[in-house]
Every structure is written in C-alpha cells, then in structure tokens.
Amino acid sequence: MARKGGGRGGLARASTDAARSLNRESSRRRRCIVAATAAIFGAAGLLAIGYRLLSGPRQAPIILVSIDTLRADHLPAYGYTKIPTPAIDELARNGVVFENCYTHVPLTLPAHASLLTGLLPPDHGVRNNIGFRVAEGTPTLASELKRVGYATGGAISAAVLRRGTGIAQGFDWYDDDLRAEGPEVRTTEVQRDGSETLERALSWLRERATASSGEPPFLFFHIFEPHTPYAPPARYRRAGVSPYDGEVMYADEIVGRLFDELRRLDLFERSLIVLLSDHGEGLGDHGEADHGVLLYREVMRVPFIVKLPGQEGGGRRVNDPVQLVDLNPTLREWVGLPPRPEQRGTSLLATLRGGPAPGDRRVYGESLYGRLHFGWKELFSLTDSRFKLILAPRPELYDVEKDALERHDLLAGGSPGVEASTERDRLHRALRVVIGSGAPKAPNPVDEEEVARLRALGYVGSPTLDPTEDATAPDPKDRIGDLALFRKAMRLKGVGMYRPAAEDLEKVAASSPRMVDAWDELGGIYRRLGQAEKAVDAFRSGLAVAPSRGEAHLALADFLVELGRLDEARREADAAAPYRPGEAEVRRAVIEATAGDPAAARASALRATNALPAAAPFVDGLLAHAREEYATAVPLLEKALDAVKGRSPRTLPRVHYLLGSALVEQSVHVSDEASRTRLRQEAERHLRTELALEPTSAGAVTALCRVHALAGAPEKLRRDLEAFARGNPSPAVFRLAETIFGQAGLKDDAARWGLRARASAGRSRPALPAIAPRP
Helix, strand or coil: CCCCCCCCCCCCCCCCCHHHHHHHHHHHHHHHHHHHHHHHHCCHHHHHHHHHHHHCCCCCCEEEEEECCCCHHHCHHHCCCCCCCHHHHHHHHHCEEECCEECCCCCHHHHHHHHHHCCCHHHHCCCCCCCCCCCCCCCCHHHHHHHCCCEEEEECCEHHHCHHHCCCCCCCEEECCCCCCCCCCCCCCCECCHHHHHHHHHHHHHHHHHCCCCCCEEEEEEECCCCCCCCCCHHHCCCCCCHHHHHHHHHHHHHHHHHHHHHHCCCCCCCEEEEECCCCCCCCCCCCCCCCCCCCHHHHEECEEEECHHHCCCCEEECCCEEHHHHHHHHHHHHCCCCCCCCCCCCCHHHHCCCCCCCCCCEEEEECHHHHHHCCCCEEEEECCCEEEEECCCCEEEECCCCCCCCCCCCCCCCCCHHHHHHHHHHHHHHHHHHCCCCCCCCCCCCHHHHHHHHHCCCCCCCCCCCCCCCCCCCHHHHHHHHHHHHHHHHHHHCCCHHHHHHHHHHHHHHCCCCHHHHHHHHHHHHHCCCHHHHHHHHHHHHHHCCCCHHHHHHHHHHHHHCCCHHHHHHHHHHHCCCCHHHHHHHHHHHHHHCCCHHHHHHHHHHHCCCCCCHHHHHHHHHHHHCCCHHHHHHHHHHHHHHCCCCCCCCCCCHHHHHHHHHHHHHHCCCCHHHHHHHHHHHHHHHHHHHHHCCCCHHHHHHHHHHHHHCCCHHHHHHHHHHHHHHCCCHHHHHHHHHHHHHCCCHHHHHHHHHHHHHHCCCCCCCCCCCCCCC
C-alpha cells in the first residue's frame, strides 16, 4: 500500500527548507491546541467544533465549476491568443491563477474522485471511468461541507459522473438526470448540453437564495464542453477556430451566464469561486487525439483559478506546482475543519490570501487506461517545478522549466547525462512510495450498457485488466497509433464505409490483440457485411480476452441462434450463466423453442423465474408467436416487456421484433379502421426500437415493410428498406430487398435490387440467416 500522510504536499519536502519547516511546525502546534480543546470537551467528535472555534468559521457560498477536458494552455488567462473567454478572464483578474496545476489521472471519474475526496487514485481506488466506484462512506467535499452547515448541490453533464459511481455522496441535491430519447434505448443517456445543466443548477441556487434556513450553498457545477465530440454552436464555428476551441468559447459563455445569475442573486462578490478542469486534451500533440492513455503536459496541466469573497488576494499568479487534491484541504481550512491525515494535498488558503507560494512539490499522475482496455503497460508520473518523470517500459524525463511542451526526452538514446540520471533515480524512488508495491485492483464487472454509454462519449470501453502484472506489455507510446486507427475506423463506420473500417480494425486487432472494442466492432461490421463466420470468430476473440462479459456471451448466443447453430448457442448461454443467470436461462428457452421443444423451453423459463419474472410470459409469448397465435402472443409479450422496465433493453432477446410483428399480423384481422391504425402504429414503434437495438435484424425490417405495405405507403417502404440495405450491404440483404419489393408490387425496385444481389454475390459471403417475409 502507498504510504499516507507524510507532509503538506504528499511526498516529503526537502528538510533543509527552513521556511517550510516553520510552516509545518506552526501547523503541528495548532493541531495540538485543537486536540487539547477537543479533549476538554470530552469527545473526539467535537474536534471539528474546537477547530472552528479557533479558526473562525467561513460561511460564504462556495461555487465549484468543473469544465471537463479543458486544457490550460487554450485559455487567454494562460497565454492563449486565438480565442476570447471573457468570463474566465474576469475571474482570473479577480482571483488567483495557479499557473501549474496538475491533475492526477486524465479521466473524468478518477480525477473528480481525487478532487472531491482529496485522495490520490491509489488511495481512493477509482482508477478508471468504468468498473470502479468511490467507496461508500468516503468523506467528500460535499459530506464535509454539509457537516458544517452548508446546503450541498451538484449538477453534472455526463453519465461518467452519475450517482451510481459513488461520486454523489454528501450532496443534498444531485442532478444527473440525463434523459434518453426513448424509454427502451438508453445508451443515449451519455451527456447533455451545459446550458441545460446550468438551468438545473441555477434553479437550485435560486431556491437556496430564498430559503429561510440560512444555510450557505455549496454548488458543484460540471459541464462537458469541450469534451468530444466537438460540436460548438454555430456562433462559435469560425474560420481559423478549431471545433475544440469553439467549445471552449461556448463553455466560457455558460460560465458567464452562471456569474451573471450569481450577481443577480447577490452571490458573486461574497462567494468563494473555484474554476478548474479535471484534465486536458491531447489534440495530437504526442499522438493522442483526446485523453486517457498518455501523461504529457497537454492532458495533465489544468486551469485552476480561485476567487475569494470580496476578491481578497486577487489579481495574483502563482507559478509553483499545485494539484487537484489541494482543493479539498483548502476548502476544509476555509470552513474551519481540521486537516485529514490521509490526504496528500495541502491547503492553499495562505497563498490565496496573499501569503507565500506553496513551494516546490512533486505531483503524482497515473494512467491505467491502456492496461485496462488494451493490454498495454500502465503509466505513472511525478512532476515538480523543474523535472517530470514518466515511468513506462521506456522511462521519459523532461526538464519542464526549459521544455514546457515535453518534446525533448532527457533519457532518449539510452545514455542520459549525470543530472538526468540523478533526477530519474530520485523521482523514481519517490514515485514508488506513492504507487506502492501491490498490483492494481481489477475492475468490478460492468454492464455492457455502461460500456455503450462510454463509447458514445468517445471512450473505448470494456475493461479487461488482469490483476497480475504483465512485464511484457507494450509501451503505450508505441501503440497509441492503434487507438488513432481505431477511431478512424469508427468514423468510417459512422458514414457506412464498412469495408475500409474492417480493414483498419483488422490491423488494430493484430497489433493490440487485447483491445476488446476492436474485436467487438470488427464482429459487428463483419455481421453488417454478411460475413457470418468472420463475425463469430471476432466476437469469440473479444470474449477470449475478457470472458467475464455476460452480456457479450448472450449477444453471441442470440446471433448463433439466428444462424441455426444451436449447440454453439447453448455453450454461449452456459458461459453467460455465472454473470447473468436469469437471462442465460431465457436464451436456453429460446434455443429449445427454436429446436422445436416447447416443453424444454418452458422448463428453462421456469428456472429463470426467480431471477427474471418476465421469463415465463416472454417464453409463452414466443411460443404463441411461433404457432401464429398473435392475439395470444401480444398480451404475453407486453406483460414480459413491462416486467423488465429499467433493465437492459437486451434482457429479452428480440422481444420488440416479436411484439411488433405480432401486432401487425393481429391488425390484419381487425375490422375497425381506428383499431387497425393504432395496432400498426404500435407495431411500427416496437419494430423501430428493435432496429435501433439490432441494426441487422432482417425480421424487424421485413415486418416494418409489411406495416407500410398494408398501409399502402410505398415511399415509406422504399425509404426504410433502402436504409436497411445501406446499413447492411450484403448479398443476402439485397436478395431480401428484391423479395419484399416484388411482393409489394414494386417491380422496378425489385429488379434493381436483384441485379445488385447478383453482382455482389461473388464479392462477399452471405451471412444473414434465411429470411422470409414473415419470419
């Protein structure tokens, strides 16, 4: 375990520095007086009260603004000249600007965990955006400020900081309500516009401003601009301004509106306001387009600006290194709470009030992202005012005083000078103290829907950490090109260029075979291209790297059922059972129903009932659908779907297809026009949901086209079928289009798609299962 406590900056300062020694001695004496006061009161729990009596409580409002992914060197307050940021500039003029503040990890959740707890990642244990959470009961800024009389509120803009991560502990109000576009498809719940988050935050602040309780507010306000994808409003899309900088300007606008409302509420002047970021953005400076893997200055140096009430001590700039974990002890001292010995940071309050700068310190950084997701080596760093060491398979050392951009590695070439060798060894020893000797804890199992949400934010998901250290793992700087190639493949996929996307992903998988996302995406693209065998092999390769992903086993089982490979599907259901027992039994039921054994299917459904009550009506509805008893199937499937609300939309395989197709067939036998229309509208809704979940679902598009054909809407039929064929460009789908157009009497369309099917048959192996108009 890493050693805790140990000095105001975390790692021990030079003992020869007399001024800092006096400061520590003064702090020690003060703590002794507080302890004596607490003893007189007769209870250790009164320690905080005694400290406040001696220090004098500060009951000013506290506003903490976190602008996600904001590089310090892209702000005019830090010397940038390409864009204006008037709101942040104003805060800088009225506050103290820390020129060299560093984050501890270039990822949103771990960085905010350090920010709010005052602990380094090895101590709070949150090492990644997924698979980790802040332990229950961990003291946070919110819980500690609440303890001394603050009303605590938080409003966040991305699912990475949802309350399920434990980050919301201590907040009276925490708004993470990122609503989905539809009730079934929840992977859109990833982020929201900062303006919407601002309105939520201001609503809470207005309530606090008019409350009679007199509790001062502590507001944690988080916006996700300028995180990827960069999509600034049109007014910030200018010639010569990058999309990233456009989002920086938009973030400044949002901050300006916050400050305007604080003034209207008479809070701005009397508030302690902190503006910072959790990490920066690579922007290709060292080969990384965004952040998460590497530990260079562009992602580790963040803005940190603090304005005290009445602008006390404002207008100053501090060059000495500081760190995100300094915020917690700073605010603790401000409100009169004693320091916590396990925290690595130090209070900056004296500096903020015009006192001496904090002095030279060593700031810890880490990235386990490459190891967790790609099988690359983890990275650690230590930075002081002069040097920075990055501990990697090939260590790097930079003189950040002379080489702020970290372009000249003093260890490159294998023959460093005496000074570089000395500094490398000194920083390495100190870094090992923080890292500790134990291997990082493996992440907890994660829901594949969480992975999908993070992928939608631009993160490559699926943690796969083997808790045993792999000394042969590659250096991330040698593999960062694989991540760039992966992102290129995703852009190609996004515009329907599946074949070149597959070629790029094949290269990535060959170079970084532990990158689960590459295998999963490759499997999905092969499936769209109609190459079933390659798709199955790719999915299995991903599962070989990370076999504990229950939902991935279930998805492969569903695909194998479609292919008629039932024995293989059974094996995948068995592999999923330890992680998703109820859903695995449902898959077994589907397999047995497909094999023509309804008794075995019902037996599997019965075994699943305790874990998944929806299993029985779902399987009964499935069997009724197979018998073409649609009026019986519909209420059973509706009951099953209602029973899984709030769970993964893939809990019951193909349920939206089954229900949608049953509704459209039921509508054929209804004489009332209004009832027919209602049934077909409901059918269309379920079938579109199925296609959103499973874009390769031939059954769903066939049923949807039947809805359009029955309604006499050939243009809708043509639109949806052609869109499906564009998204799944395989001979099997082209033949399906030929068949459906022919059945609808659209002979010219049928002929065109028949020609395309025959022309492409020699270029691609068919992969989709046999498709009938009414599967």
